[in-house]
Amino acid sequence: MLKPADLDAIRAIIARAKRWDLFFSLLGILSLMVGVLTFTVLFVDMAIQGVPRLSFDFFTSFPSRRAENAGILSAWVGTILVMLVTALSAVPLGVAAGVYLEEYAPKNWMTDIIEINISNLAGIPSIVYGLLALGLFVYYFGFGQSILSAGLTLALLILPVIIVATREAIRAIPQSIHEGSYACGATTWQTVSDHILPYSSAGILTGVIIGMARAIGETAPIITIGALTFIAFLPTAPFAGDPPAGLFDWIFAPFTVMPIQMFNWTSRPEAAFTVNAAAAGFVLVFMTLAMNGLAIYVRYRLRKNIKW
């Protein structure tokens, strides 16, 4: 027989236990705010400083010794072209490597060592990639201080991220789907191309974007391979000029990228250049966010038709 007093005792115990819920939810919100607020403050501060400086001319002007004339034309074109080379080289390599490790590779000590090394590669400081690229791409292969060298360097840098994301996306496909394909008589390649890649593409895309977002802000390895900090011309467009340039001549052009342009401006003593740097920073963050937004949209479209 339950007495009213017992009920009160139970309620008191529940109330005491729930105080911990309250405590931890407050702690959680606080921890969350450290990250979110810091970013918001930085971004808003940068926006307040930089946004008034944004104008059409800012995007279409080359850097200049006079802060009010300076623009980011060479920087944003350089960033986009370097990212293009990075994506075109890192995505096929990373996805192919990830698919191989998940679907084809035998599970033995060799592949175990490779796996551990891929995780380690993701933790190597980017400056080391810069040094490697300086020796390998710039001098040994003779690509020079070009968009190609920079793109390939950043591709190496984000390769582990893409490989790991590819593997995780593949592992998220239920074993039963995998077995279902083989049970139909499919070969490994048929299973990969008809099932594994289509069903994991959303997850792979997320990894690619995380990698690209990291690459777009990298400065150290790009400086190491010798990007110019002041550049007042664009790479030649395909088939432009006289004699006409080839389709891919631009990949050997010297270049600069957004973070280097910012770095260059922040090191100037004049306050006007700091404003320029803030404006460029705002554009860079916006580029990253736009890339993320696109990825979220594409991922949503891809996932809509995938239900297990």
Next chain:
Amino acid sequence: MQIQTGVEAGVEGALLKADVRELDFYYGAFHALKRVSMPIYDHRVTALIGPSGCGKSTLLRCFNRMHDLYPGNRYAGGGIVLYPDDTNLLAPGVDPIEVRMRISMVFQKPNPFPKSIYENVAYSLRVRGMRNKSELDDRVESALKGAALWSEVSNRLKELGANLSGGQQQRLCIARALASDPEIILFDEPTSALDPIATASIEELITELKEKVTILIVTHNMQQAARISDFTGYMYLGEMVEFGVTDQIFIKPQKKATEDYITGRFG
């Protein structure tokens, strides 16, 4: 293991489709199948029963070489001979893909691909290189009819397979297994994830399917084995304890162990 005399009685007119001969199988160091022997008769339903972990699914998955997908699995002796061509499915020279093209499988949990209903069924034809649209259409339709699903999905073939109910999804998987016109279809506890009504429709379907194809089914539901199968094998700890005509296994088992299991005293 001893083949009962009752088997001969049930064999009348039934040809041997496959023969498991003293099969040994290991998961790493674990001896999962111990000198298992069993006949599979053409156009009959053969059921495998036994408690969890007895090796019945392991035996089933030998038939389409599913074990080859994972490292550490080893066929250690004996084999499964498929008639009429006397091919040992487990021989090292036999391509597992060839085996899977002859013997298809329906899994425990319905596993339609995240593709349209049409593409799910057409997939087993596409891997066989079939590209002709009208031929594909015909084969998909007849497979869906064979799986008793056509009337429910004929006007929604473009929809995702996952939008169907659980029982319909399982019939879709049966249509996929049926489309390629296999010699044997393996069923691995096909109704354990379904409600009683969906289960009844799958059981009815299996009984109809034996007109077209030989069936091997693993079930942990003894009533199901009694209802739908012609032959039953009882397995325990990786061994085939008793194999015989279903009625006889359930009414007059020869071994004490079988009797204990089917009467519920054990298992």
